[in-house]
Amino acid sequence: MKKRWLLPVFATFMLLSGIYTNDAQAASPEELSTTAHKYIGIPYQYGGTTTNGFDCSGFTQRVFSDLGISLSRTSASQYAQGTAVSKSNLAAGDLVFFNTSGRGVSHVGIYLGDNKFINASTSKGVVIAKLSESYWAQRYIGAKRVATFTNEEVVVAAAEEVKSVAIDFSVYASRAEVAIQLAQALGLDTSDTSSTFPDVKSTDKFAGAVTALQKAGIFEGDQDGKFNPNSPITRESISKVLVVAFNLQLQNKTLSFTDVKENSWSYNYVNILASNGVTLGTGNGEFAPKDLVSLKQLDAFINRSMEIK
Numbered sequence: 145m146k147k148r149w150l151l152p153v154f155a156t157f158m159l160l161s162g163i164y165t166n167d168a169q170a171a172s173p174e175e176l177s178t179t180a181h182k183y184i185g186i187p188y189q190y191g192g193t194t195t196n197g198f199d200c201s202g203f204t205q206r207v208f209s210d211l212g213i214s215l216s217r218t219s220a221s222q223y224a225q226g227t228a229v230s231k232s233n234l235a236a237g238d239l240v241f242f243n244t245s246g247r248g249v250s251h252v253g254i255y256l257g258d259n260k261f262i263n264a265s266t267s268k269g270v271v272i273a274k275l276s277e278s279y280w281a282q283r284y285i286g287a288k289r290v291a292t293f294t295n296e297e298v299v300v301a302a303a304e305e306v307k308s309v310a311i312d313f314s315v316y317a318s319r320a321e322v323a324i325q326l327a328q329a330l331g332l333d334t335s336d337t338s339s340t341f342p343d344v345k346s347t348d349k350f351a352g353a354v355t356a357l358q359k360a361g362i363f364e365g366d367q368d369g370k371f372n373p374n375s376p377i378t379r380e381s382i383s384k385v386l387v388v389a390f391n392l393q394l395q396n397k398t399l400s401f402t403d404v405k406e407n408s409w410s411y412n413y414v415n416i417l418a419s420n421g422v423t424l425g426t427g428n429g430e431f432a433p434k435d436l437v438s439l440k441q442l443d444a445f446i447n448r449s450m451e452i453k
Contacts, residue, residue, distance in 0.1 A: 320373035327353035341371035380410035380433035
């Protein structure tokens, strides 16, 4: 049986932004609408995440990113975020999902209110449509609330109710697993289990690894000083960890990604990782910085980093 950890939605939401968590910028329904509307007319592009062209989830990810909110990369993974909302209770900012392929969740848009949603359609690019249109009504699957947009602030979905989503750690790497594998790869002394992180007990199997990495300055805690051992880690976060752990330097051969901007905190780390051949991205010139790191990816990243002289 696959092992799963249930994480509070609000905690998972924060963790997807990386090692350093940033509060979502305040946004009203009007600001959400204005942000989404500015992309109307941009053409559809399969795998697109830039103003040169968006696919459906690339568009929703971009709009939410503009508002300081992290979304996963694909429509299916976005459907795993947030809390379910009935069609009768939809509010501006809710993600609405459709089955356009006949194989489950395959399309996503952003609900604007008054039965309208905005999406990157394959035929027209970014446009506004109505849920009541026969095409969409027949293919509607459901909706998820990742954040609540009010005239005062953005409230992370379910922060008060502490609802949960499942992260499958037989597939994805937890921060504890990253610590264990890195400590082993670096040959660190893990005999000291007296970590200063309040959520790491000396009896935890990963305590020695976490303490060693903490001493080496490789891992830092969150704003509350916690390590969050049972939390996932994103691709942009692992880029910093690997660069610091293996003292990687920027090489002449650079590989830039369209979805990692120069003003991003992870830009230099991702570029260093790419210039050393540790990552080639996910295809189509993208790195997918907000995606979670799988165990297979972690193994590949560490092995490639170790091979660098």
